[in-house]
Amino acid sequence: MKLEKVLQKKFGFSSFREGQKEIIEDVLSGRNVLAMLPTGAGKSLCYQFPSYVLEGTVLVVSPLLSLMQDQVQQLKTKGEKRVVALNSFLSFEERKLALRSLHKYRIIYASPEILQSEHVLKRLEHVKISLFVVDEAHCISQWGHEFRTDYLKLTDVIQRCGTPPVLALTATASNEVQQDILRQLKLESVSCHIHSVDRNNIALDIRYVDSMQEKIEYTKNLIKQLQGSGIIYTPTRSTAEQYASILRNEGIRCAYYHGGMINEERILIQQQFINDQLDVICATNAFGMGIDKQDIRFVIHVHYPSDIESYIQEIGRAGRDGNHSVSILLYSDGDHELPERLIEKEFPSMSEVKALLNYMKQDVCKSWHDVEVVATHMGLTDIQIRFLKYQFEQFNILVADEVTNSWHNIEVEEKIRPIINKRINDKREKLSTIRLLLQLNSCRRKYLLEHFDEELQKKPNLCCDQCGFTLNELPTQQVDHLEWQFTGWENELANIFHI
Numbered sequence: 428m429k430l431e432k433v434l435q436k437k438f439g440f441s442s443f444r445e446g447q448k449e450i451i452e453d454v455l456s457g458r459n460v461l462a463m464l465p466t467g468a469g470k471s472l473c474y475q476f477p478s479y480v481l482e483g484t485v486l487v488v489s490p491l492l493s494l495m496q497d498q499v500q501q502l503k504t505k506g507e508k509r510v511v512a513l514n515s516f517l518s519f520e521e522r523k524l525a526l527r528s529l530h531k532y533r534i535i536y537a538s539p540e541i542l543q544s545e546h547v548l549k550r551l552e553h554v555k556i557s558l559f560v561v562d563e564a565h566c567i568s569q570w571g572h573e574f575r576t577d578y579l580k581l582t583d584v585i586q587r588c589g590t591p592p593v594l595a596l597t598a599t600a601s602n603e604v605q606q607d608i609l610r611q612l613k614l615e616s617v618s619c620h621i622h623s624v625d626r627n628n629i630a631l632d633i634r635y636v637d638s639m640q641e642k643i644e645y646t647k648n649l650i651k652q653l654q655g656s657g658i659i660y661t662p663t664r665s666t667a668e669q670y671a672s673i674l675r676n677e678g679i680r681c682a683y684y685h686g687g688m689i690n691e692e693r694i695l696i697q698q699q700f701i702n703d704q705l706d707v708i709c710a711t712n713a714f715g716m717g718i719d720k721q722d723i724r725f726v727i728h729v730h731y732p733s734d735i736e737s738y739i740q741e742i743g744r745a746g747r748d749g750n751h752s753v754s755i756l757l758y759s760d761g762d763h764e765l766p767e768r769l770i771e772k773e774f775p776s777m778s779e780v781k782a783l784l785n786y787m788k789q790d791v792c793k794s795w796h797d798v799e800v801v802a803t804h805m806g807l808t809d810i811q812i813r814f815l816k817y818q819f820e821q822f823n824i825l826v827a828d829e830v831t832n833s834w835h836n837i838e839v840e841e842k843i844r845p846i847i848n849k850r851i852n853d854k855r856e857k858l859s860t861i862r863l864l865l866q867l868n869s870c871r872r873k874y875l876l877e878h879f880d881e882e883l884q885k886k887p888n889l890c891c892d893q894c895g896f897t898l899n900e901l902p903t904q905q906v907d908h909l910e911w912q913f914t915g916w917e918n919e920l921a922n923i924f925h926i
Contacts, residue, residue, distance in 0.1 A: 428480070437479050444469045446622050450594075451476050453618040454558060459593045461564070461609060462620045466598045466743025471498060474560045474594055478533045483557030486588065487536045490566050490575055492516060493686070493693065493713055495536040500694060501719055502534070509533040513541050516690060526550045539566075539577035540813065542584045556588040561612065564595035565736070568607035574850075576817035582613050598743065599624060599736040602880045624739055624879050628746045631871045631891035632898065633756045633864070642729050642757050643673060649755065650679055650707060653901065655724030656700065659709045660741055662730040662765055670709040670729065684710040715741060721748040728756040731865060733766045734857035735878050738864075751889060753901055758865055770854045774847045775811045777840065783807075783815065784836045787824070795828040818843055870894050 430448060434440050443451075450462045450473045464470050478485040489495050495512040502510045509532050511525050529535065529550050541547055561567065567578035585593060595608055609617055636642050646659065661667040664685040671683035682696050682705050699705045701720045708714055712732070726745045732738045738756075746752030775783075786792055786801050795816065802812045819825040822842060824834050860878065867874055871891040873883045889896050 430476075433476065433479060438472065438476070444472075446620055447472055447476075450620050453620070454592065454594055455480055457592050459614045459617045460620065461595045461605065461614070461617055463597050463600055463605065463624075464620075464622050465624050465626055466740045467626065467747040468598075468622070470562070470596045470598065473596065474558060475502070475534065477558055481557035483555035484530070484532055485534045485558045485560060486551070486556050486591075487534060487560040487562055488539055488542065488578075488581060488584075489536055489562040490539060490578070491563065492538060494562075495538070496690060496694070497697065497718065499536060507533065510536070512536040513547065514538040515541075529554045539575060539581065543577065543580060548584065548587050551584075551588055554588075556591045559585050559588060559591045559593045561593065561595045561608075564597045564608045564612075565600045565604050567611045568600070568604045569853075576814055579611060579817070582611070585612075599739050599879070601878070623876070623881055625872065625876055625881070625883070626743055626746065627885075627887040628749055628751055629742055630751070630753045630887075630889040630896045630901070631742075631875075632753060632896065633758070633871060633892060635865075636757050636759050638759060639761065642759065643670070645757060646670065646727060646729060647674065647677055649725075649727060649898075650674060651677070652898070653725045653753070655722060656703065656706045656720070657708075657723060657725035657727065658715060658741075658744055659707060659727045659729060660732075661709060661711060662769075664711055666729070667709045667711055674707060674709070679707055680705050681707040681709060684708050684714040686711065686713040712737065712741060715744045718744065720744075722750070723747070724750075724752050726752075726754045728754075730762055730765065731756055731758050731861055733769060733854065733861070735861050735864065735875060736857075738861060739875065751901060753889075753898065755898075756865075763862075766858055767855075770851055770858065772808075773810060773854070774850060775807055775815060777844060777847070779805060779807060779811075780815070780843055780847075781836070781840060784839055787830050788832075788836065792830055794830060795825055798825075798830065815843075818846065867893060 430451065431442065434443065445468065446462070446464050447469055450460060453460050454473065454477050462470070462473060464473075474485055474487060492514050495514055496516060499510050499512045511532050511534075513522070513525060513535060514537070517525065526547065530553065535554075537547075561578070561581060566575040567581065568574060585591070593612060593614055595612060595614070597604075597608070600608065605619070605621065636645055650657070659670055661670060664687050667683040667685050671681050674681040682699070684693060684696050688696075696705070696708065697718060700708050701718065723745045726742045728738075728741070732741065742754035745754060782805065783798065783802055787798055792798060792801075798819075799812060802815070807815075816825065822834065822839055824831060824839060864871060864874055870883070870886070871893055872886070876883050886894065889900055
């Protein structure tokens with residue numbers, strides 16, 4: 428089979444990007460594969476392509492609901508109708524219809540949470556799964572920056588699906604995390620394709636500013652100076668909205684994007700950005716995964732991320748066409764408190780754990796559903812609730828979603844306390860690693876690569892501010908910022924998709 432012919436026919440590309448063909452060849456030969464490709468290198472093609480060659484269905488596990496929706500929408504826009512995403516975005520009726528027709532789909536995207544449903548698993552047992560894809564595979568490793576307990580249950584799901592070949596994909600994994608991925612997934616005879624995280628066409632610029640107001644003024648000037656489209660990453664939803672408002676007042680074609688928006692609004696903003704109707708997106712880290720836009724010229728962080736892995740992923744949205752692009756990070760003395768608070772909020776407090784355990788000891792609490800309702804009313808987040816569910820299952824407090832009674836509150840509290848403390852300390856250690864990046868007086872690119880156990884083989888001409896790079900070396904041709912008027916998302920979507 429001539430792979431390039433399939434590539435041209437189904438995807439419209441004349442050639443593969445670096446690493447893609449070798450990964451696809453191993454997948455098509457039935458091998459288990461671990462692949463690490465840098466952000467923007469086209470990881471999704473590594474499983475979308477095999478779906479047109481292999482008999483059966485490709486099952487893709489992704490932790491990112493918005494990414495799933497983006498991928499499904501992009502495939503449908505390109506004419507592929509046999510694709511579905513199983514996640515919380517589906518209504519009860521939509522999920523029932525999708526589960527009834529699973530065998531008809533070429534690609535099924537699924538969240539790790541929905542794969543814990545016995546009803547879903549029984550449906551999948553009747554589907555010929557030709558390839559099991561674990562996207563964002565670093566989530567399965569306790570050493571990864573986005574450790575998700577639901578990923579630890581995927582080995583059981585793989586067995587329930589008939590033990591098909593596995594493709595584990597990530598953009599950011601150290602040697603330690605790579606080995607942990609293989610160990611947790613229990614993969615044997617694995618073909619590993621590990622590529623550098625370095626994107627040498629992206630220049631790195633990190634600078635200190637005195638205050639929030641100086642950040643805003645500096646960002647306004649940057650947007651007017653830099654050529655092309657870009658993303659401004661903000662730490663919170665309100666900050667994204669604030670920056671978007673400020674830039675719109677400057678005549679910039681700009682919008683905000685975050686997880687608090689309804690799905691239709693997010694799709695609208697994405698498509699307008701892709702179609703060059705917007706020049707700048709002010710967003711939380713909910714934006715960017717799977718966005719098919721090759722010519723993003725700049726990424727600006729107005730607050731540093733909580734770990735180097737997130738930083739690498741986010742700056743990697745720039746320059747996917749291979750042309751010169753830039754990452755600019757602005758920080759000030761007042762930035763250090765927020766990431767500490769966000770880390771602590773990722774996990775339940777011990778007082779919340781104690782209150783939930785007290786409730787679970789009551790006779791009215793019979794099942795996990797009862798616990799989940801109370802935990803939600805307590806104000807615990809989905810991530811905190813999933814974390815606790817996994818711990819309760821590990822300690823046999825929860826068996827087959829039923830609450831047992833063979834445990835003591837104090838013993839459980841003493842088991843959970845060190846687990847939470849360790850996770851918080853691990854995240855603080857990662858936070859300290861990116862803070863060191865800010866203070867460096869040597870090559871920033873070299874430091875980033877060392878974090879992933881790599882050496883800088885060849886320093887690019889436009890490397891980083893510590894190596895002499897200045898923004899004046901980038902093209903500064905002014906783009907035409909025509910003000911866009913919103914006419915309602917229904918009309919805008921109709922115009923974009925020609926419906």
